Amino acid sequence: MxxxxxxxxxxxxxxxxxxxxxxxxxxxxxxxxxxxxxxxxxxxxxxxxxxxxxxxxxxxxxxxxxxxxxxxxxxxxxxxxxxxxxxxxxxxxxxxxxxxxxxxxxxxxxxxxxxxxxxxxxxxxxxxxxxxxxxxxxxxxxxxxxxxxxxxxxxxxxxxxxxxxxxxxxxxxxxxxxxxxxxxxxxxxxxxxxxxxxxxxxxxxxxxxxxxxxxxxxxxxxxxxxxxxxxxIPEAHTKLPVSMLALMEKEKLSIWYSVPLALIQLHLCGLISEYNLTSLRCVLFGGENFTLKYLRALMQEWPHAKFYNIYGPAEVNQCTHYLIDELPPLDKPVPIGKVWGANEYKILNENDQELRGIGQVGELVVKTDTMMIGYWNNPELTKKSFYLENTSSNKTKKYFRTGDLVKRNLTNDLVFVGRNDRQVKFRGYRVELDEIETVLERHNLIKKAAVCLVNSSPSDTVIFAGIQLEKTTMISPNALKLYCKLHLPPYMVPQKIEIMKEFPKTSSGKIDLLAFKNKIKAI
Amino acid sequence: MNEILITYICEDLLNNELESGLSPQDDLLGSGILDSLGMMKLILFIEQKYNITVPPQDMIIENFMTVSHITNYLTNKEQS
Known part of the structure; x- marks a missing residue:
């Protein structure tokens, strides 16, 4: 059949x-x-x-x-x-x-x-x-x-x-x-x-x-x-890397697919070499960048496994892959690789003109059969998320706008550069910083909220929320955290909330995010 | 010992609202009460509070599933 x-x-x-x-x-x-x-x-x-x-x-x-x-x-x-x-x-x-x-x-x-x-x-x-x-x-x-x-x-x-x-x-x-x-x-x-x-x-x-x-x-x-x-994998094992390693060995896993964080935890627990994982032939990771020193360490611990960097927004499932066939250098990001199958892609500048040169940075748009139908109950957003190309044969080709900025390198592999909006990847989760701001601003004591990712230490990032309160009101950062927990999934709740008198502004009156981030570092 | 751990979990680590208070028998790992970073923080807290070291091979489900599992583990550790 x-x-x-x-x-x-x-x-x-x-x-x-x-x-x-x-x-x-x-x-x-x-x-x-x-x-x-x-x-x-x-x-x-x-x-x-x-x-x-x-x-x-x-x-x-x-x-x-x-x-x-x-x-x-x-x-x-x-x-x-x-x-x-x-x-x-x-x-x-x-x-x-x-x-x-x-x-x-x-x-x-x-x-x-x-x-x-x-x-x-x-x-x-x-x-x-x-x-x-x-x-x-x-x-x-x-x-x-x-x-x-x-x-x-x-x-x-x-x-x-x-x-x-x-x-x-x-x-x-x-x-x-x-x-x-x-x-x-x-x-x-x-x-x-x-x-x-x-x-x-x-x-x-x-x-x-x-x-x-x-x-x-x-x-x-x-x-x-x-x-x-x-x-x-049972939920409990995802929280205790040593139990996870024991399970991987017992079940003789041959293919693994997760966000980098789960793999990093396996490496950091310090017992990875105690477990026989020679059955593991493919390690796929995606969702965010893999910190290169950990990726190198893991590749040395599991030399028998092939490591793949997988890229693709949930809207198109997977769309590119890159086989890491040798230890990646520490100073260069691992490419997201080539678009798979018979799928097509383009790199567009902000005026939707195609960029063809090596190293030119633009938004990746993809045409693929793995693409979603659209966003539920949201024709406007669905329309905005597609780029339509009229071909010479009078047909229309539909591409998904990933919102991801990429460039081609010398081997014609795609390299991820950043986002053209405020979506971030935080501990493997896809997070819209604007969503956190909007939720905070729904609180009746909050006048304005500004949210960004900041480095809390050389190896850790946290979600930071700067808050301007309505005049003559008071609320503690902890109470605001509690409020966030009621309205946002755990991974989107800011780790640090700071009440601020004002935010640095640009000449046009918008929040100056760069100055904002610098100010936070100084706190 | 149960009380100290429960207070710390509820005040500093809790991932989402609990329907009722945390009991020593509640599954910390399977029910989403803690995430993997919360688990690491809890272990760090235990090490500092009781002035002990939890070696990596002890960081397993059998020792950390519930508050009661943790106190059993700590008591056994004290005795040995």
Whole structure:
């Protein structure tokens, strides 16, 4: 059978190797056949409670075997899955439930208290799956799902253009924005990445990223497409590098994909050489720059592994890769490499004119089948994010504007230079500094907020917020931190908040960010 | 000992709102109460407060999953 939607991935692998472990988590494993059955059970149940093609269903849990069943079960029901970050503050999740009009959330008992609170909030949410609560709302535990009779399940006809999942990310307007991917964009990514990294049924892929992070799709889509086994890393292991190393050795991982921070922590714990990780053949990292001294150290510790720098905003999944085949020099950034597959790209100046010269810096725009449909419920932002090129044959080519400034080097590899806006990467997370400012400025005592990243030490960066209060008001930085924790995910809460009389201004009256940063350093 | 750790976690490290107070049996790692940097800070705090060294091979889930795991670990360490 051909694979035309993400749902086909599991069905086909189940036909080919029914008894092979598709996913592993702690002491448990689920085979492709079991996964096929359990996702059908969930899909049938979702259909029986009114889920229709095109609906959105939320997933609220730590990664585990149920998260795979939820991802594929929801898509099998014809709906799109929306990962909800269980560590995000309540108010932010309620916003997502409303924005995506989510009536059903699939979860686990771990977060039953948080889920109950969500049910009671003002939102379309009316039903929980995966938990049992003594409340007036509808809740259905997993045991009940696993008893659903799959006979008579009528597969939902899904087209490749149909929405498969929506991932929310930081938005500069102060509200998160949903990146909408189709079965086609997700499946194209899975196919290209399986091919590029030669993923085979023998591979054991480590899934470190949570579901709301786009790089999770490698473990969830690519590995099962290739018939490999994905090892889902439990949340606890991500916080204790020594336990993580022990797990990597025990599970004989062959492919690893994470943000650099997770790898740096493995190196810094000091015990990396105690663990036999010779099975590791590919180390993929992306999301932000890898501090070169640590990258070099890790490459020396694992000389048998190939290291790849992966680049691509969540809107296009992956788009470039660079194989680091020798120890990178300390004084030059590692390139993001070449655009993959049959995809096209251009480097544009601020007037959308193409730059072709070596070393010329401009915005990277990409045309690829791994590209999102658009931003959820936001046609204006969607329109702004695409660059349309009229070709001679009277056709229009659609490119995604990455907002990333790049240049070509002498080997025609792309090198990341910076951003053309105020988006930053902080500890692997994508953060719009404007969102933090907007959230702070919603506080009724705050007149103006200015947020930036500053170096707190040679090796550490923090989010700094300078605050101007309304006249004759008082509030402590700690109280403001608490306020931020209620409205922003943990990684976006400023580490340092400083009440300031005024901000340095440019001649045009805007905040002079350079002078602002210098002032902070002096504090 | 439990009290000191709970106070420090609640006042300095807490990642997000808790529905009710922190109990010694609450899973610090799996529930998102701490992130990986918070965990490192907690270990540093313990080292300074109790004037001990936590060697890297002890920084494992079995010793740090809950406040009660941590106090058990510290008590055993004291005795040995």
């Amino acid at each position: 051909s694979t035309t939607t993400l749902v086909d991935i599991i069905s086909n692998s189940s036909d080919k190797s029914p008894h092979k472990a598709a996913f592993r988590f702690e002491q448990e494993a689920i085979s492709y056949r079991e996964l096929e059955v359990k996702t059908t059970q969930l899909a049938k149940y979702l259909g029986s409670v009114g889920v229709q093609k095109g609906d959105r269903v939320g997933i609220f849990m730590n990664r585990c075997l149920e998260s795979v069943i939820a991802v594929y079960g929801i898509m099998k029901a014809g709906a799109a899955y929306v990962p909800l970050d269980a560590n995000a503050p309540h108010a932010r999740t309620v916003f997502l439930l409303n924005d995506a009009n989510i009536k059903i959330v699939v979860g686990t008992e771990t977060f039953s208290k948080k889920l109950q609170k969500l049910l009671e909030a003002q939102s379309p949410l009316e039903r929980l799956i995966g938990v049992q609560l003594k409340v007036t709302y509808q809740t259905t535990p997993w045991e009940e799902i696993y008893q659903v009779e799959i006979k008579g399940f009528k597969p939902i006809l899904i087209a490749e253009e149909d929405v498969a999942y929506i991932m929310y990310t930081s938005g500069s307007t102060g509200l998160p924005k949903g990146i909408v991917h189709s079965h086609k964009s997700g499946l194209t990514y899975a196919g290209l990445s399986a091919q590029l990294f030669k993923v085979s049924p023998e591979d054991r892929v480590g899934n470190h990223a949570p579901l709301h992070f786009d790089i999770s799709t490698f473990g969830y889509f690519t590995a099962p497409l290739a018939g490999a086994t994905t090892i889902i």
